[in-house]
Amino acid sequence: MSEPAEDDIEFITAPVRDGLLDDDDDWSVEDEAAVVADAEAAVAALRDNYLVWVREDLAAIEAAFATARENPAARAEAIGRIAGIAHNVKGHGASFGYALMTTVGGSLSQFCRRVKEPDDAQLEVVRAHIEALEAIIVNDLTGEGGATGAELVALLRDAVAARGG
Amino acid sequence: MGMTPEQFEEITVLIVEDNVHTVSLISRILRGFGVRTFVSAADGSEAFNVLKSRAVDLVICDWNMKPVDGLRFARLVRRAADSPNPFIPLIMLTAHAEANRVEEARDSGVNEFLAKPISPAMLLARINSVFLHPREFIKTKDYFGPDRRRQNRPFGGPDRRRQGPKEMVVSDDEMKRMIADEATETGPAKDRKTA
Numbered sequence: 583m584s585e586p587a588e589d590d591i592e593f594i595t596a597p598v599r600d601g602l603l604d605d606d607d608d609w610s611v612e613d614e615a616a617v618v619a620d621a622e623a624a625v626a627a628l629r630d631n632y633l634v635w636v637r638e639d640l641a642a643i644e645a646a647f648a649t650a651r652e653n654p655a656a657r658a659e660a661i662g663r664i665a666g667i668a669h670n671v672k673g674h675g676a677s678f679g680y681a682l683m684t685t686v687g688g689s690l691s692q693f694c695r696r697v698k699e700p701d702d703a704q705l706e707v708v709r710a711h712i713e714a715l716e717a718i719i720v721n722d723l724t725g726e727g728g729a730t731g732a733e734l735v736a737l738l739r740d741a742v743a744a745r746g747g
Numbered sequence: 748m749g750m751t752p753e754q755f756e757e758i759t760v761l762i763v764e765d766n767v768h769t770v771s772l773i774s775r776i777l778r779g780f781g782v783r784t785f786v787s788a789a790d791g792s793e794a795f796n797v798l799k800s801r802a803v804d805l806v807i808c809d810w811n812m813k814p815v816d817g818l819r820f821a822r823l824v825r826r827a828a829d830s831p832n833p834f835i836p837l838i839m840l841t842a843h844a845e846a847n848r849v850e851e852a853r854d855s856g857v858n859e860f861l862a863k864p865i866s867p868a869m870l871l872a873r874i875n876s877v878f879l880h881p882r883e884f885i886k887t888k889d890y891f892g893p894d895r896r897r898q899n900r901p902f903g904g905p906d907r908r909r910q911g912p913k914e915m916v917v918s919d920d921e922m923k924r925m926i927a928d929e930a931t932e933t934g935p936a937k938d939r940k941t942a
Contacts, residue, residue, distance in 0.1 A: 592886040593894075596834040599804065602757055603750075603878055614749045614871070621779025621867035628775055635768045669811075670766060673842035673863035677772055684864055688842075 625677060632678040633719065636671060640715050643667050643690075647712060651705060658699040664708065665694035671715070682727040682734070686714045689738055697746070707741045714738060749875040752781030758804040759784040763794040763820065764840070765812045769863075773807060776867045780874075791820025798824065798831045805874065810841035810852070817841075818855045825856035825891045833891065834884060836877035840865065856892025858882070 643664050650660035668691035675683030690711035697704050714734045717723065723731055760782055764770050774785050786803065788794035792815040797803065806824070810817040817839055825833050837859075839852045844862035852860045858881075859873040882893040 590887060594834075594884040594886060596881055596884050596893075598881075599802075602804065603754060609748050609751045611748075613751070617749075617752060617780055618868050618871060621776045621871070624775045624779040625772065625867065628771065631771070632768075669842055670768075674768065674772070676864035677866065 626679070629678050632674065632680075636674070636680075636683065636715075637719060639667050639671050640712070640719065643712055643715070647705075647708060650700075650708070661694045661698065661700060661708070665691050668694065668711075679724050680718065681725055682723050682731045683715065683718050685726070685731075685735055686711055686718065686738065689735075689742065690715075693742055704745045707738075707745045710738060710741050748879075749871060750780075750878055754878075755781030756783050758782060759786065759802060761785075761794060761797055761803045761806045762787045763789075763791065763806060763808040763812070763817065765789045765809065769809065769840075772865065773870075776865070776870055779867060780871060791815030791817060791823065794820055795823050795827075795830075798835070799829075803832070803835065805877070806835055806837045807870075808837060808839055808857075810839060810843065810848075818851060821852070821855040821857050821892075836881070838870075838873050838877065853895050854890070856890070858893050 646660040646663040646667070650657045650664070653660075668687045671687030672684050672691055673687075675681060675685075675687060690708065693704075693707060693711070694700075700708065714737075717730075717734065718727065721730065726732070727734065755777075760777055762770055762773050762785060764773070764787070770787050774787075777785065786797055786801065788797050790812040791808075794806070794808070795815075798806075808817045808820060812820075815823075821837055821839065824830050824835060824837065837857045839855075839857040839860050840863055841848060841852075841860075842863040849860050858877045861869060861873050882896075884892060885894050
C-alpha cells in the first residue's frame with residue numbers, strides 16, 4: 583500500500599465562535615464539583631421516572647419472550663427484539679443508581695445476540711435473565727445489589743456458560 | 748479548569764438520539780451544567796437537517812439509530828460537500844464499548860466517545876475536552892476530522908492510520924486504558940429553551 587506524502591496531510595485549527603469560551607480564571611475545581619453534584623441531583627430526581635421506563639422495557643421483553651416461546655417461526659425476530667430492549671436497559675441502569683440492571687441487561691443482550699435463534703434450553707437462560715430483572719425491580723436492588731446481586735450474576739453467568747452463549 | 752455555567756449558557760446542544768428516555772437523561776444533566784438551549788433529532792438524517800437550519804455548538808449523538816445511524820451522521824458532518832459545519836464538536840454515545848467500536852467511531856471523525864451508562868462527571872469531562880482542549884483537525888484524502896492521536900505532539904511522518912492494527916497511532920495500551928476508563932464510567936427536531 584502506498585503511503586500518502588507528507589504534503590497530502592493538512593493540519594487545521596478548528597474555528598471557535600467568537601465569545602463562546604471567554605476565560606474565567608476564578609472557576610475552581612470546587613466549583614466544578616458543585617456543578618457535577620447539581621447534575622447528579624437532577625438525574626436522581628428522575629429516578630421514579632426511570633423505574634416506570636424500565637418496567638415498560640421489561641413488559642416489552644416479556645411480550646417478546648412469550649412470542650419466542652409460543653411461535654418458533656417468530657423466535658429469531660423476537661429474540662432480536664429482546665436483545666435491542668435489553669441493550670437499552672444496559673445503557674440506562676447505572677445512570678440512575680441501578681448498576682445491577684446494567685449488568686443483567688448487558689448479559690441478556692449479549693446472550694441474545696450470540697444465540698440468535700435459541701433452542702428451548704437456551705430460552706430458559708433468557709427466562710432466568712427476565713426473572714433477574716424482575717427481582718431487581720421488585721426488591722429495589724440499587725447499585726450492584728449486594729449479596730443478592732452477586733448471587734444473581736453468578737447464577738446467570740453459569741447459565742450462560744452452560745448453554746453456549 | 749472546566750467550562751463554567753456562564754459558558755454553558757452560551758452554547759446550543761443538539762442531542763441526536765431515538766430513545767426519548769435517554770434524551771431526558773442527557774438534557775437533565777446538561778441543564779445541571781447550565782445549558783439552556785437544546786435541539787433534538789431522532790436520527791442522523793434529521794440531525795443533519797437541523798444543522799443546516801440553525802447554529803449549533805455541540806452535538807451529542809447516539810450510535811444505533813434508523814434510518815441514519817450515528818456513524819454515518821458523523822461522516823456526513825465531516826465530509827459531505829453540503830455540511831454546514833464540518834468542525835462541529837461531536838461526542839458519540841453507545842452502550843457498545845468494544846475496542847473495534849471505539850476505533851470505528853474515531854475513524855468516522857468524532858471528537859470523543861462516551862460509553863453508556865452516562866454519568867454527569869464523564870459527560871462533563873468529554874465536553875470540557877472538546878471545548879477547552881480541542882485537537883487539531885487533519886485532512887487527508889480519506890479522512891477529515893480531529894487528530895486521532897490523543898496527545899498533541901508534532902507529526903513528521905506519513906499517515907499510516909488505516910493500515911492495520913499494528914500501525915494504529917493509538918497504542919494498544921492506550922486503547923485498553925480508554926476502554927477501561929469507559930467501563931468504569933458509570934433524541935424530531937424540537938427547540939427546548941428552558942427558562
